[in-house]
Amino acid sequence: xxxxxxxxxxxxxxxxxxxxxxxxxxxxxxxxxxxxxxxxxxxxxxxxxxxxxxxxxxxxxxxxxxxxxxxxxxxxxxxxxxxxxxxxxxxxxxxxxxxxxxxxxxxxxxxxxxxxxxxxxxxxxxxxxxxxxxxxxxxxxxxxxxxxxxxxxxxxxxxxxxxxxxxxxxxxxxxxxxxxxxxxxxxxxxxxxxxxxxxxxxxxxxxxxxxxxxxxxxxxxxxxxxxxxxxxxxxxxxxxxxxxxxxxxxxxxxxxxxxxxxxxxxxxxxxxxxxxxxxxxxxxxxxxxxxxxxxxxxxxxxxxxxxxxxxxxxxxxxxxxxxxxxxxxxxxxxxxxxxxxxxxxxxxxxxxxxxxxxxxxxxxxxxxxx
Amino acid sequence: xxxxxxxxxxxxxxxxxxxxxxxxxxxxxxxxxxxxxxxxxxxxxxxxxxxxxxxxxxxxxxxxxxxxxxxxxxxxxxxxxxxxxxxxxxxxxxxxxxxxxxxxxxxxxxxxxxxxxxxxxxxxxxxxxxxxxxxxxxxxxxxxxxxxxxxxxxxxxxxxxxxxxxxxxxxxxxxxxxxxxxxxxxxxxxxxxxxxxxxxxxxxxxxxxxxxxxxxxxxxxxxxxxxxxxxxxxxxxxxxxxxxxxxxxxxxxxxxxxxxxxxxxxxxxxxxxxxxxxxxxxxxxxxxxxxxxxxxxxxxxxxxxxxxxxxxxxxxxxxxxxxxxxxxxxxxxxxxxxxxxxxxxxxxxxxxxxxxxxxxxxxxxxxxxx
DNA sequence: GGTTCGACTGTATGCGCATACATTTCGGTC
DNA sequence: GACCGAAATGTATGCGCATACAGTCGAACC
Numbered sequence: 195x196x197x198x199x200x201x202x203x204x205x206x207x208x209x210x211x212x213x214x215x216x217x218x219x220x221x222x223x224x225x226x227x228x229x230x231x232x233x234x235x236x237x238x239x240x241x242x243x244x245x246x247x248x249x250x251x252x253x254x255x256x257x258x259x260x261x262x263x264x265x266x267x268x269x270x271x272x273x274x275x276x277x278x279x280x281x282x283x284x285x286x287x288x289x290x291x292x293x294x295x296x297x298x299x300x301x302x303x304x305x306x307x308x309x310x311x312x313x314x315x316x317x318x319x320x321x322x323x324x325x326x327x328x329x330x331x332x333x334x335x336x337x338x339x340x341x342x343x344x345x346x347x348x349x350x351x352x353x354x355x356x357x358x359x360x361x362x363x364x365x366x367x368x369x370x371x372x373x374x375x376x377x378x379x380x381x382x383x384x385x386x387x388x389x390x391x392x393x394x395x396x397x398x399x400x401x402x403x404x405x406x407x408x409x410x411x412x413x414x415x416x417x418x419x420x421x422x423x424x425x426x427x428x429x430x431x432x433x434x435x436x437x438x439x440x441x442x443x444x445x446x447x448x449x450x451x452x453x454x455x456x457x458x459x460x461x462x463x464x465x466x467x468x469x470x471x472x473x474x475x476x477x478x479x480x481x482x483x484x485x486x487x488x489x490x491x492x493x494x495x496x497x498x499x500x501x502x503x504x505x506x507x508x509x510x511x512x513x514x515x516x517x518x519x520x521x522x523x524x525x526x527x528x529x530x531x532x533x534x535x536x537x538x539x540x541x542x543x544x545x546x547x548x549x550x551x552x553x554x555x556x557x558x559x560x561x562x563x564x
Numbered sequence: 565x566x567x568x569x570x571x572x573x574x575x576x577x578x579x580x581x582x583x584x585x586x587x588x589x590x591x592x593x594x595x596x597x598x599x600x601x602x603x604x605x606x607x608x609x610x611x612x613x614x615x616x617x618x619x620x621x622x623x624x625x626x627x628x629x630x631x632x633x634x635x636x637x638x639x640x641x642x643x644x645x646x647x648x649x650x651x652x653x654x655x656x657x658x659x660x661x662x663x664x665x666x667x668x669x670x671x672x673x674x675x676x677x678x679x680x681x682x683x684x685x686x687x688x689x690x691x692x693x694x695x696x697x698x699x700x701x702x703x704x705x706x707x708x709x710x711x712x713x714x715x716x717x718x719x720x721x722x723x724x725x726x727x728x729x730x731x732x733x734x735x736x737x738x739x740x741x742x743x744x745x746x747x748x749x750x751x752x753x754x755x756x757x758x759x760x761x762x763x764x765x766x767x768x769x770x771x772x773x774x775x776x777x778x779x780x781x782x783x784x785x786x787x788x789x790x791x792x793x794x795x796x797x798x799x800x801x802x803x804x805x806x807x808x809x810x811x812x813x814x815x816x817x818x819x820x821x822x823x824x825x826x827x828x829x830x831x832x833x834x835x836x837x838x839x840x841x842x843x844x845x846x847x848x849x850x851x852x853x854x855x856x857x858x859x860x861x862x863x864x865x866x867x868x869x870x871x872x873x874x875x876x877x878x879x880x881x882x883x884x885x886x887x888x889x890x891x892x893x894x895x896x897x898x899x900x901x902x903x904x905x906x907x908x909x910x911x912x913x914x915x916x917x918x919x920x921x922x923x924x925x926x927x928x929x930x931x932x933x934x
Numbered sequence: 935g936g937t938t939c940g941a942c943t944g945t946a947t948g949c950g951c952a953t954a955c956a957t958t959t960c961g962g963t964c
Numbered sequence: 965g966a967c968c969g970a971a972a973t974g975t976a977t978g979c980g981c982a983t984a985c986a987g988t989c990g991a992a993c994c
Binding site for chain 3 (some may be wrong): 214216221253418
């Protein structure tokens with residue numbers, strides 16, 4: 195099936211030219227005479243020659259690829275357990291449960307899509323890696339060694355290792371900066387979005403008893419959103435919670451768990467609204483509230499953050515803050531490429547605008563039919 | 565920011581060892597005495613050394629990465645046009661329109677996720693590439709040169725080029741085989757799933773006047789699904805359409821366009837149900853039907869195919885056939901790795917089981933509350 | 935003290951390509 | 965036909981690492 199891989203030398207010999215000409219044929223065709231080009235083209239096709247990226251990368255001192263690193267919430271053990279084959283070829287079942295949790299993180303998928311698009315525009319490839327398990331460190335090191343620059347989502351790479359590889363590569367972090375770090379950052383306006391959303395709940399819906407469902411403790415974005423929430427509460431003269439009423443891990447499953455706990459502990463009884471740190475957890479909370487007969491938004495308002503597609507088709511449609519996810523990815527790559535050319539400029543933090551999307555889960559709005 | 569990149573030679577010299585020992589430190593630490601290891605570790609940290617993937621790949625004759633190639637429906641020009649910055653930092657708006665089209669393809673995202681997981685399990689990285697635009701050919705060639713094996717979704721790479729690179733690499737196609745091709749294939753049971761779904765519409769819901777909304781002409785999956793549909797119709801003694809009543813490009817936007825056209829031309833008037841080639845287009849059709857006041861499923865049943873998350877949260881919830889998308893990706897990578905070890909075995913086609921999910925868009929089922 | 939064996943380390947080489955530089959060829963010109 | 969500049973091509977080298985093979989060293993043993 196796969197034959198011995200030919201090299202430039204093979205092509206050069208068969209075409210009766212030197213390896214430099216073969217190299218030029220690929221790198222700079224205009225520098226090769228048309229008749230020669232034709233000969234090389236013929237041999238390349240005949241041999242099935244494909245230039246080695248490794249050799250090219252070594253010689254040219256650049257790989258032409260950008261690395262993208264992100265965390266994963268996959269339960270790999272569970273996925274592993276799933277049989278790849280076997281079982282009946284078709285199974286029919288009534289699927290009455292609206293709950294679903296593919297485990298996929300739409301936010302990440304969109305950001306990755308953005309990186310791919312921007313990389314493509316500049317002729318770069320994208321290599322993705324998820325540091326998980328015991329070999330997480332090796333995964334990151336392998337990635338770092340194979341790329342010209344790295345985009346990483348917050349919390350994907352531990353601080354020490356990130357500092358280590360940042361000495362060799364431009365690194366751009368998708369998320370707000372934490373104190374004292376020296377990387378380029380690209381983030382959305384988490385603070386402003388959350389302030390505006392909270393203001394809306396307070397001013398337009400007259401909700402006063404609000405609590406915040408937080409994200410992971412080490413997520414700068416989750417932290418910033420909580421601060422936006424408390425700031426809006428404070429400025430409105432309302433009681434400011436010291437901390438989130440609960441925390442979950444940004445997943446829908448986590449949101450459901452949180453919802454169950456809040457319900458069980460009766461923590462929602464005197465509440466007007468629940469402001470969640472992201473969409474997935476808000477959807478999870480929503481799942482449980484609906485199952486428990488709590489009406490949203492009549493009994494309790496619920497809001498999310500991110501603007502993933504699922505938030506728009508949920509029932510009720512989730513009021514949220516849309517981050518420009520694709521643009522975050524694009525800008526991150528653009529910044530990596532920029533720093534590749536201008537290594538000595540100061541680290542920058544770019545904050546992209548957000549859009550507060552008022553939908554149904556926070557109550558009716560002027561203009562709504564209902 | 566980024567310093568001159570140190571090499572094995574630098575590390576070896578500073579640590580007072582040979583480059584072979586440095587190499588062993590990374591490749592096979594057990595072969596290095598602990599005291600030596602410690603010294604190397606120290607220097608590696610101090611210098612910020614990261615082994616070059618290119619050099620390693622060249623010397624070892626393998627890159628340790630798997631390529632994943634998929635088509636894209638992104639309107640890059642439109643994405644390009646979107647400003648990356650500027651505008652107000654926060655915009656608040658009532659989002660009354662449930663329609664949404666992020667352009668993201670959940671099916672692809674899930675398959676890619678599967679490839680990443682399986683690659684990770686075997687210590688491989690994943691490089692993704694989308695052949696689009698004038699340089700599509702170069703994108704694929706660059707990818708092929710940088711990986712040990714390639715997974716490609718159907719229709720992502722043109723036949724000639726695929727044949728070319730398959731001479732150098734194991735190639736696995738995610739989709740059914742087309743006549744005469746020699747690659748390994750991994751696909752879901754499109755045919756069986758569609759037969760079962762159509763049978764359900766006919767037998768359980770007594771729908772007889774059914775039409776099929778097709779996918780792209782060159783999609784083997786779409787073709788297979790259509791064949792499953794016609795086969796079920798034939799066996800039920802019903803009229804078998806020669807061809808799909810319409811075709812669209814697998815996107816939600818395409819589905820909407822199709823929906824509008826069918827409505828405008830009155831083609832739905834005497835119909836019981838619309839069987840769509842995939843979820844996205846079914847959702848698009850649904851958007852337009854709902855907007856036009858057509859009640860689904862009372863006036864018309866609609867079904868999808870794929871089982872993406874959005875199909876589960878749509879209103880009404882979409883009856884569909886779930887493909888094991890993550891498993892498709894996993895199995896594709898597993899097959900690539902297998903062929904890397906056993907190059908001479910015959911090409912295989914593996915068909916994964918599917919699950920027909922009966923939800924609301926085809927009518928009520930026993931056990932349903934409504 | 936010499937021998938042996940295993941654990942550890944060093945030396946030498948080539949992986950396939952890009953590219954600086956040298957050389958040849960080509961198309962005009964006088 | 966000799967000459968010239970530009971275009972085209974060739975030669976030589978090094979990119980950073982893995983690895984085959986050779987060498988060293990120390991401990992156990994005779």
